[in-house]
Amino acid sequence: MSAAAETVSDNAQQIAVEVDNVTKIYPGGVEALNDMTIHFPKGELTSLLGPSGCGKTTLLKIIAGLLKPTAGKVKVNGVDVTGPGKERAFVFQDFALMPWASVIRNAAFGLELQGMNKSEREAIAEKYIDIVGLKGYENLYPHELSGGMRQRVGLARALAVNAEVLLMDEPFSAVDEQTRRKFQEDILEVVDDEQKTFIFVTHSIEEAVYVSQSIALLLPRPSRVSEIIRPDIRRDISPDAIRRDPVYLDIVERIWQGLRTYVE
Amino acid sequence: MKIFGIKIPMMASLILWAILWEIVGQLELSILLPPFSHILIRMVEIVPTATFMNALWITAKCFLIGTAIAIVVGIPIGVLMGRSIVIDRMLLPWVNMFLSAPLTALVPVLMTLFGFGTKTIILTTVLFAIWIIVLDARAGVKNITPSLVEMTKSFQANFWQAFTKVYLWAAMPEILAGIRLGCIRSIKGVIIGQLLVSVVGFGRLFELYSANFLMEHMWALLFVLFFFAFLIAEGLGVLERKFEYYAASRN
Numbered sequence: 444m445s446a447a448a449e450t451v452s453d454n455a456q457q458i459a460v461e462v463d464n465v466t467k468i469y470p471g472g473v474e475a476l477n478d479m480t481i482h483f484p485k486g487e488l489t490s491l492l493g494p495s496g497c498g499k500t501t502l503l504k505i506i507a508g509l510l511k512p513t514a515g516k517v518k519v520n521g522v523d524v525t526g527p528g529k530e531r532a533f534v535f536q537d538f539a540l541m542p543w544a545s546v547i548r549n550a551a552f553g554l555e556l557q558g559m560n561k562s563e564r565e566a567i568a569e570k571y572i573d574i575v576g577l578k579g580y581e582n583l584y585p586h587e588l589s590g591g592m593r594q595r596v597g598l599a600r601a602l603a604v605n606a607e608v609l610l611m612d613e614p615f616s617a618v619d620e621q622t623r624r625k626f627q628e629d630i631l632e633v634v635d636d637e638q639k640t641f642i643f644v645t646h647s648i649e650e651a652v653y654v655s656q657s658i659a660l661l662l663p664r665p666s667r668v669s670e671i672i673r674p675d676i677r678r679d680i681s682p683d684a685i686r687r688d689p690v691y692l693d694i695v696e697r698i699w700q701g702l703r704t705y706v707e
Numbered sequence: 708m709k710i711f712g713i714k715i716p717m718m719a720s721l722i723l724w725a726i727l728w729e730i731v732g733q734l735e736l737s738i739l740l741p742p743f744s745h746i747l748i749r750m751v752e753i754v755p756t757a758t759f760m761n762a763l764w765i766t767a768k769c770f771l772i773g774t775a776i777a778i779v780v781g782i783p784i785g786v787l788m789g790r791s792i793v794i795d796r797m798l799l800p801w802v803n804m805f806l807s808a809p810l811t812a813l814v815p816v817l818m819t820l821f822g823f824g825t826k827t828i829i830l831t832t833v834l835f836a837i838w839i840i841v842l843d844a845r846a847g848v849k850n851i852t853p854s855l856v857e858m859t860k861s862f863q864a865n866f867w868q869a870f871t872k873v874y875l876w877a878a879m880p881e882i883l884a885g886i887r888l889g890c891i892r893s894i895k896g897v898i899i900g901q902l903l904v905s906v907v908g909f910g911r912l913f914e915l916y917s918a919n920f921l922m923e924h925m926w927a928l929l930f931v932l933f934f935f936a937f938l939i940a941e942g943l944g945v946l947e948r949k950f951e952y953y954a955a956s957r958n
Binding site for chain 1: 854855857858860861862863864868872873876879
């Protein structure tokens with residue numbers, strides 16, 4: 444694999460996030476990423492898909508500024524990333540909600556940290572709680588919600604700060620299967636409506652094909668971008684029809700064939 | 708507990724012990740063990756006196772000030788230790804040493820430094836209470852889910868916001884347990900401090916009663932103190948259980 448820029452999109456689109464020659468070696472010598480270069484186009488949902496150990500979560504956390512790369516550079520809208528920033532928001536695998544705070548306070552927490560006054564931030568949080576489908580649950584606490592609902596709060600919190608880039612770390616992996624399907628359908632709507640760049644880490648092939656405009660297939664040892672796939676499945680048909688669409692099934696099968704040698 | 712299908716309340720065994728005490732006391736085997744009923748009568752007699760009330764007031768004051776200092780100083784130190792490896796390495800050996808050290812031996816040193824007054828008693832109370840509060844706050848912060856810390860960072864909380872809005876609350880179940888244990892140690896501290904200083908508060912009363920072999924007074928005083936200690940510990944236990952619901956839902 445050459446170090447040439449691996450742009451996810453083939454047409455001349457604006458790039459929201461550039462990852463250039465990023466290497467990450469953890470203390471102790473474990474190499475999570477090796478000279479990885481990948482560009483994420485603006486306004487699309489790009490999935491990072493790969494078997495465990497391919498460094499997809501590490502890459503996402505480096506983009507988020509939560510981890511420092513050992514070498515290489517990450518730019519968001521042309522500006523170097525040195526730490527977490529306003530233009531990026533993170534959705535956590537285990538939701539990372541504050542159990543002592545109500546749904547609305549959790550959803551407004553990013554704005555609270557920015558110093559916005561209470562009525563203003565709660566008005567914004569309320570709007571996003573409505574968008575993620577939790578209207579009426581504002582005053583409940585996380586332990587009173589199901590896993591899927593908790594992640595909706597996590598999503599509302601990330602949307603409320605109005606970041607341009609949303610980083611989602613296996614957001615549905617702790618959510619049960621039925622809830623996950625509904626959630627995937629809803630996320631497509633959010634992507635359409637919000638005009639934001641989504642980077643979505645997942646280990647589910649079906650999920651990646653279903654929700655993504657493009658999929659970056661990562662492979663481990665050494666970790667690298669093996670392929671960029673644009674699953675041009677029809678979006679004008681119903682969700683259930685998509686899941687039975689031969690194009691959709693072919694892409695899932697093709698990715699599986701590419702990955703199976705890496706799965707023990 | 709159930710005996711022959713009848714539900715026996717938790718404290719019922721105490722009544723049994725009190726009866727046993729009364730019998731042994733009535734036999735007049737030892738001057739150390741006056742009958743239980745005499746102790747109760749003495750209690751009613753001495754509690755309303757000005758000397759007793761004054762001693763109680765001094766004890767309560769020293770206890771509250773000492774515990775408050777231990778909490779206000781101990782929690783931030785514990786949280787810092789939990790968040791910073793450097794601070795943790797610097798302080799942990801000392802905290803562990805003082806936690807298990809025979810602190811009573813230090814009280815005479817405090818006396819020479821701060822005199823025979825409430826200052827020494829307050830400091831003894833702090834010295835007894837603070838270490839467990841530090842350690843529990845530290846443990847609480849160390850138990851915070853890593854993703855909650857990452858969430859705090861990714862939404863760019865500054866140090867003060869992270870401390871007051873997230874870490875302190877996330878560690879609250881452990882912090883409350885630390886405060887409860889700290890209070891129990893505070894009670895020990897406030898009494899031991901007074902006993903050693905022995906010119907103010909209950910320390911003076913103990914000195915007075917034991918020097919004159921007033922065993923009934925002595926026991927009456929002890930019972931009152933035990934009762935207060937129990938009340939404080941139980942009260943804090945109730946508070947702690949209120950926060951337990953989210954200790955489980957944190958992870």
